[in-house]
Amino acid sequence: MSSTRKRTSRSLMALGAAVSLAAVAACGTSGPGGGGSDDGDGGGDGGGAQTLNLWHLSSMSTVPDAVQRFEDANPGWTVNLTEAPNDQYKTKLRVALGTDTGPDVFHNWGGSDLVEYEASGLILPLDDLLESGDLAGAFTDAVLEQGQVDGTQYGLATAVEASMVWYNTEIFDELGLVPPTTWDEFLEVIEATKAAGLIPIAMANSTQWPGSQWWSELVALSCGPDFWATLGSDSPAIPLDDPCVVTANEKIVELVEAGAFNQGFNGLDYDTGESRQLFWSGQAAMNHMGNWTLPSAQDEAPEMLDKLDFFLVPAWEGAVGTGDMMTGGLSPVYSVAATTAAPDMAKELVRYLVDAQAAADIATVGRIPVYQGTEISDPLGAKVSEAINAAPALAPWPDHVLAPEWTTAMLQATQGLFGLTLSPEDAATQLQAAYEQVQQ
Amino acid sequence: MIRTDRLKWIAFLAPALIVYGVFLVYPVVQSAMLSFSSWAGPGRPALPVGFGNFAELFQDPVFWLSMRNTAALLFVSVFLQLPLGLGLALIVTSARRGRRIWRGIYFLPTLMSTVAVAILWRFIYSPSYGILNGFLRAIGLESLTQGWLGQPSTALWAVIGANVWQWAPFYMIIYIAAILGLDQELYEAASIDGATRGQQFRFVTLPLLVPVLVTTSILSLAGAIKAFDLVYIMTGGGPTHSTELLATYMFLQGFTNYRLGYASAIAMVIFTITLVLTVIVLLRSNRRPRAKVR
Structure with a gap:
């Protein structure tokens, strides 16, 4: 519900996607496997697993930049991007997560979603990622909490809304x-x-x-x-x-x-x-x-x-x-699916999606990064950030x-x-x- | 000889049967099984709940609302849309010139994709920019302007109107083909007997069109009960369920609430209603011509 930035040109595509799902549903065939297998995500989990599938929200325009940095730093690895607008994304993820056609790394909104995924064994803990490199100490406890289930970290966020x-x-x-x-x-x-x-x-x-x-x-x-x-x-x-x-x-x-x-x-x-x-x-x-x-x-x-x-x-x-x-709330939050064939590389990809550079990138498009100390040059963006920081509470x-x-x-x-x-x-x-x- | 015939017979039928079985029969059976379980999607266990889904369904006020809305759509489809299609067909076939042009113009709505139709009508009904409110303002009826799709009192009829606009021409084409295929000698005979044009329609055209009327009724019935796309795009079933149809409610429960067992129970209700209505129409229509012959 929350993060729906504009996508005028994409709304037609979105509608088209809704209708093709509808075609499946309207015939009374809403059985398992009803709709997940037709998304061209390129099947990256074959054999040697030199490919990762990343699912993200189409409004998150800086994701390709982070992916580029990941690919440059890890030669031989490629990331398949699958994007969808807000409401379609949720449906798509629901059907595919936990299956072979699902993502390795995916966007979510933290909170109750993660609790449900954790209970169904669909996601991997990210605690070790947090303790390594520049991510240690980069986020406030309040931000980290939104990505935790019973004290274990399952999601890391790039920005707050x-x-x-x-x-x-x-x-x-x-x-x-x-x-x-x-x-x-x-x-x-x-x-x-x-x-x-x-x-x-x-x-x-x-x-x-x-x-x-x-x-x-x-x-x-x-x-x-x-x-x-x-x-x-x-x-x-x-x-x-x-x-x-x-x-x-x-x-x-x-x-x-x-x-x-x-x-x-x-x-x-x-x-x-x-x-x-x-x-x-x-x-x-x-x-x-x-x-x-x-x-x-x-x-x-x-x-x-x-x-x-x-x-x-x-x-x-x-x-x-x-x-x-x-x-x-936080958005985007990134998590690693339990079905991934390359958990370590998937976590590494998450690092690139939430690190200092990702935060700096996302600030330039008017969003409010949660990576501490990120400079926001846009005056209105800075004002939003100030208001959020000064708020006595951010109710979810x-x-x-x-x-x-x-x-x-x-x-x-x-x-x-x-x-x-x-x-x-x-x-x-x-x-x-x-x-x-x-x-x- | 007979044996090879039968083998050929099977060989030719097999591809169609396999496709039909895999993509229609199998999902229907699976949906039926699923409707007795509680299932939240892939990766989650499906728990048997017996008739629990159906018991809940029949006490669900939104389900009954969507039944009522679907019934309204069905009624309009059969008793307004089909006669409208027939009327258009009669007008076009009786045109002395430009029959093809008129047919083309009337047929345009059906040629458009449903997404385009839905968006077009969203624009027409738009409260600030729409031509409907614009027209009302232009003729001084400002007080009648509405947020057509934004209030429960008008939303359902606004959507049904768009549906009629889209599908009446489809039936028109079928009726045109049927009317043009009728034996002209019958009309000559009727006019020699002194039948007026109204009587010709009543006693010649209409009885001869019965088989086509039956076919279109079935198409229209099934279409109304399964209707989804236009409403989903125009209103999403809202505001507050006021345009919710059986199919949109099934989608809501299945893909928004992730209650796939419950959604399958709704799918089973849709399937059963369609089946029963179709069988009734078929049985009734099979009887009638025979009675005439005797």
Whole structure:
């Protein structure tokens, strides 16, 4: 859900991939091996294993550079790259991981995914990699933890992501607005931009995760930063039908009823740029989105970079969290599949994907590296990095903490909240029920 | 002699049978077995759960919603899309000139790939830039503009509309071929007997088209029950399941929730419904012409 940077040109391919999967599924043949064998990943595990298969997210544009460095340093080894956009990637990985056609090294998001992979024996520990070379001491404990299962390292991250409210400084200046620091000020900004005939906040929620990002951030504000962290544990501190969750739900209804979003947003697609289009063109004053908005702007609307800035969703009176906390997660995280024929070389490839040079590369495309001491020259990127470092807490995105089935229920419920078809109370009750069902 | 005939017979049939068996029969059987288990994907164990998936399925409100949506699509497909196709066919075949041009124009939607159709209609329905809302604004009906695909009240019908647009011409082509193949002497005889054009259609064209109507009904039934691609691309089953069909729900459970056993149970329901409806249509249609002959 979280890391979906833009890929206008690729969305057609993505759709095509979805449809070919559909063709398999629609004939009622969703049996094992249903779809994994048709991906041209070149079958690298034959015999001497001088080839590694790396699966990565197509939005991670600096991966080929890291692979090039690996190949230069290890003559005789080649890496086959297989890339896919966000949602297709997850499906593809799910079907192929643990089979012969799967990757040796692969992108993931850490957290609950790794717990599941570890439980099924699908991944290899990376502890020895961490203790060698320049990776020793390169990451903070908080970053490492996201890639651990019971204290063992299974994934290493290159960058961190978080969501915020991006705004058009030109519009704010024209209307004499300043970034709000309280919820009431936020509502005033919404009202003022609406009065000026603009869409206050651009939104495209047919894929549901943009809305769920809003929601998880509001819940973290409402219930405090520990909410999501303990929800994934065996004994969550606060249940999902707690009044603080209902309050967060009410905030969404408040925003929708204030007319904060563009018409029909629940049917618009973020992936094809239907919300960014409104924001880039100046029809919308704000856009709540992850910090990958920066690389998106570089790609799609470079002229926007001069009038782009962000603020954090402000807290309201009675909220447990504070306005300077953030919600986010690590991406990309790289892990080694247990099926690899060359575990040592696969780990070595991971090193190149997360080392100092990889961090420096990824910083140049507007992402926030987690390798400590990496210089970020882009001023907005630096500002994002500062905000994340200064945040008293980085609450995890809930789909990184909980099982996919609950995530589906959560995505549906948040879309219903935004569509005003589900009441704040009912949404909370449904989510708790889904949670209890998954925990069984 | 008979023996070699049979060998040849088998030799010629074998390739088709093998392909059919490996890619259709085997997966169906495997799906059926899987529907009695709980399986989270390759590398994970498949645990037997008996009828657990089906018991859960029949209490799943989203399943019943997707049944209802599929039924709506099915109803529209058979009772609106087919008559529309037939109507288009009658118009085109009765055209005095330019029959081929009209046929070509009407047939265009079916020639487009579903992905293109879905994206085209997403643009048409787009709240800010779409021509539908643009048209409403232009004629002063601003108050009727909607986020067509973004609200449960309109999303399903918007998607079904696109589906009709795409597939009605397909049936039109089949009907055109059937109508042009009819014996013209029957029409001459009918007009000598003083039949009006309406009566000719009612008593000559329609009865002769019954076999084709049956075939297209089956195609349309099966197509509606298995419908997936257009909806998946246009709405993904949303917002909040309001356009969820059996097939999109199966995909959601299988490839998003990784509940492949549960998804297989849905696949079995789809398979059973299609089978039963097809058999009913076939049985009914086989009876009718015979009754006429007697």
